[in-house]
Amino acid sequence: MPDLEVGDASTSEARAAVERVYRSESRRVLATLIRLLGDFDLAEEALHDAFTAAVQQWPASGVPANPRAWLVSAGRFKAVDQERRRAKHAAARDAIADGLALRNTPPPDIDDESLDDDWLRLLFTCCHPALSDDARIALTLREVCDLTTEQVARAFLSTPPTIAQRIVRAKAKIRDAGIPYAIPTRADMPERLDAVLHVIYLVFNEGYSATSGDAVVRSDLTREAIRLARLLLDLLPGEGEICGLLALMLLHDSRRDTRTTAEGDLVLLADQDRTAWDQAEIEEGLELVRLALRAPRYGSYAVQAAIAALHAQAPTAAETDWSEIAGLYDVLLGIDASPVVELNRAVAIAMRDGPEAGLALVDAIVAGGSLDRYHLAHAARADLLARLGRSDEAATAYERALRLASQAPERRFIERRIAEVRGLASSTLSS
Amino acid sequence: MKYLCLIYEDETFWTRTPKPELDAVMGDYRAFGTTYIQSGHILGGNALQPTATATTIRVRNGKMSTTDGPFAETREQLGGYYLLEAKDLNEAIQIAAKIPGAKTGSVEVRPIMEVPESVLNLMSESSVSA
Numbered sequence: 001m002p003d004l005e006v007g008d009a010s011t012s013e014a015r016a017a018v019e020r021v022y023r024s025e026s027r028r029v030l031a032t033l034i035r036l037l038g039d040f041d042l043a044e045e046a047l048h049d050a051f052t053a054a055v056q057q058w059p060a061s062g063v064p065a066n067p068r069a070w071l072v073s074a075g076r077f078k079a080v081d082q083e084r085r086r087a088k089h090a091a092a093r094d095a096i097a098d099g100l101a102l103r104n105t106p107p108p109d110i111d112d113e114s115l116d117d118d119w120l121r122l123l124f125t126c127c128h129p130a131l132s133d134d135a136r137i138a139l140t141l142r143e144v145c146d147l148t149t150e151q152v153a154r155a156f157l158s159t160p161p162t163i164a165q166r167i168v169r170a171k172a173k174i175r176d177a178g179i180p181y182a183i184p185t186r187a188d189m190p191e192r193l194d195a196v197l198h199v200i201y202l203v204f205n206e207g208y209s210a211t212s213g214d215a216v217v218r219s220d221l222t223r224e225a226i227r228l229a230r231l232l233l234d235l236l237p238g239e240g241e242i243c244g245l246l247a248l249m250l251l252h253d254s255r256r257d258t259r260t261t262a263e264g265d266l267v268l269l270a271d272q273d274r275t276a277w278d279q280a281e282i283e284e285g286l287e288l289v290r291l292a293l294r295a296p297r298y299g300s301y302a303v304q305a306a307i308a309a310l311h312a313q314a315p316t317a318a319e320t321d322w323s324e325i326a327g328l329y330d331v332l333l334g335i336d337a338s339p340v341v342e343l344n345r346a347v348a349i350a351m352r353d354g355p356e357a358g359l360a361l362v363d364a365i366v367a368g369g370s371l372d373r374y375h376l377a378h379a380a381r382a383d384l385l386a387r388l389g390r391s392d393e394a395a396t397a398y399e400r401a402l403r404l405a406s407q408a409p410e411r412r413f414i415e416r417r418i419a420e421v422r423g424l425a426s427s428t429l430s431s
Numbered sequence: 432m433k434y435l436c437l438i439y440e441d442e443t444f445w446t447r448t449p450k451p452e453l454d455a456v457m458g459d460y461r462a463f464g465t466t467y468i469q470s471g472h473i474l475g476g477n478a479l480q481p482t483a484t485a486t487t488i489r490v491r492n493g494k495m496s497t498t499d500g501p502f503a504e505t506r507e508q509l510g511g512y513y514l515l516e517a518k519d520l521n522e523a524i525q526i527a528a529k530i531p532g533a534k535t536g537s538v539e540v541r542p543i544m545e546v547p548e549s550v551l552n553l554m555s556e557s558s559v560s561a
Contacts, residue, residue, distance in 0.1 A: 128520075130520060130524070176542060176544075177520050177542045178432040178434075178517075178519045178520045178523070178542055179519065179520045179521075180518070180519035180520065180521055182519075182521070184521075185521075188521065188525075
């Protein structure tokens with residue numbers, strides 16, 4: 001929360017109350033202030049002023065019955081005062097008139113429903129498809145999640161000035177291009193919701209897949225992504241793809257402690273300690289998958305979550321229902337065809353029908369060209385060759401994968417595999 | 432707000448497409464124009480002659496150079512534009528998506544810069560005194 005000047009010890013109790021309210025309400029109050037003031041920066045300043053006023057006034061007056069409404073009113077009046085003072089200095093008469101007009105408008109309706117709508121307005125505006133992915137992520141983490149620019153920079157291995165500039169530019173585009181502060185119309189909702197879910201998914205992936213940087217901040221990202229999806233589902237209940245994405249994230253997150261060794265080496269799904277998977281997250285994820293698949297509109301997140309659910313439900317790796325998983329990849333290809341989905345389907349088919357069948361598919365995909373530079377395509381091919389006992393070819397394919405891999409744990413994993421198949425290759429020769 | 436919708440497409444489309452299909456596209460443009468002129472969204476617009484007719488002008492150190500063709504050689508060329516009046520970017524995007532060229536090429540939506548009245552007054556005063 002913003003630095004507040006605390007006068008003496010008697011205010012410490014009120015300060016604690018303000019901090020509690022700040023944590024639970026600040027983003028919703030900000031969202032409403034942006035609507036009322038029509039400007040992100042003015043609203044942020046007003047939010048700060050409102051909380052400063054709360055620290056000053058709540059010790060004497062007590063915490064108001066509806067702190068949100070109190071803070072919105074306080075912020076709004078502070079902004080009007082600020083505007084009038086600025087107008088005086090600049091002698092800009094029309095700004096005074098605007099300020100007075102704002103002051104004379106009846107106080108806004110501040111009920112829970114309008115505050116929820118404002119939070120959605122904020123989220124949909126920050127994730128508007130007219131903004132770049134990078135801008136949407138930075139803006140969402142800053143404005144909706146209240147991460148500092150320093151935290152966002154650390155999470156994305158960037159510098160605070162770069163992130164700050166990205167946010168300033170995004171706000172300028174919102175203002176200058178006329179991106180409205182609005183919940184999408186019903187006709188626009190599917191596309192706009194996809195854009196929001198995409199941002200949440202990217203935030204989650206950054207926390208989940210990246211293996212460098214500050215580990216604590218990284219798990220913050222997965223937690224923020226899950227929290228955003230929960231809030232969104234609260235406000236738009238029954239949306240299949242929100243259920244699907246939340247389920248997908250929970251089912252992946254349930255395995256977070258078993259994915260790497262204490263030394264930071266990768267542990268394959270088949271080798272993970274399934275007893276250490278987070279059962280509460282799995283239960284919640286499974287229930288959401290059921291909801292997602294029953295929804296009138298489900299898409300790729302729901303199907304990916306259904307695949308993750310089958311993995312989560314298998315008592316051992318050997319008991320995984322690969323037949324069902326291969327079928328779900330067929331469904332996924334129908335929704336969202338991509339070479340990476342094809343590759344995953346080929347691996348599932350290899351598990352179902354044997355490595356020979358999988359290898360034919362992987363060879364065809366790699367020959368298609370688009371995954372020729374994708375290290376996991378060559379790693380998958382190498383794995384299948386190794387299982388067929390073609391160790392020399394497997395080693396060559398792993399070496400190709402190693403040349404393309406950039407993450408340190410992945411590189412160590414591939415190096416270990418090369419040593420294994422090379423050992424196998426030489427023992428085959430010597431036998 | 433006012434938005435300029437710039438329609439970019441492969442201009443050979445107009446020379447290589449058979450006449451019946453071209454007529455269909457022209458029909459689509461007429462229908463689009465009729466709808467959004469009546470609704471008050473279209474303030475103006477034109478199709479442009481192909482880039483073979485373009486001339487690019489630069490003035491450097493007071494010296495003018497004239498070159499043949501558009502500024503940049505790209506796969507898609509500016510082929511026409513509409514000037515729209517729209518409530519906000521969402522409305523502009525909805526209308527731009529209905530421009531027939533969006534189906535074969537792409538449409539760039541650019542907000543028109545709002546120049547404050549005080550600046551406009553200054554500009555007109557200086558042009559009077561010039």
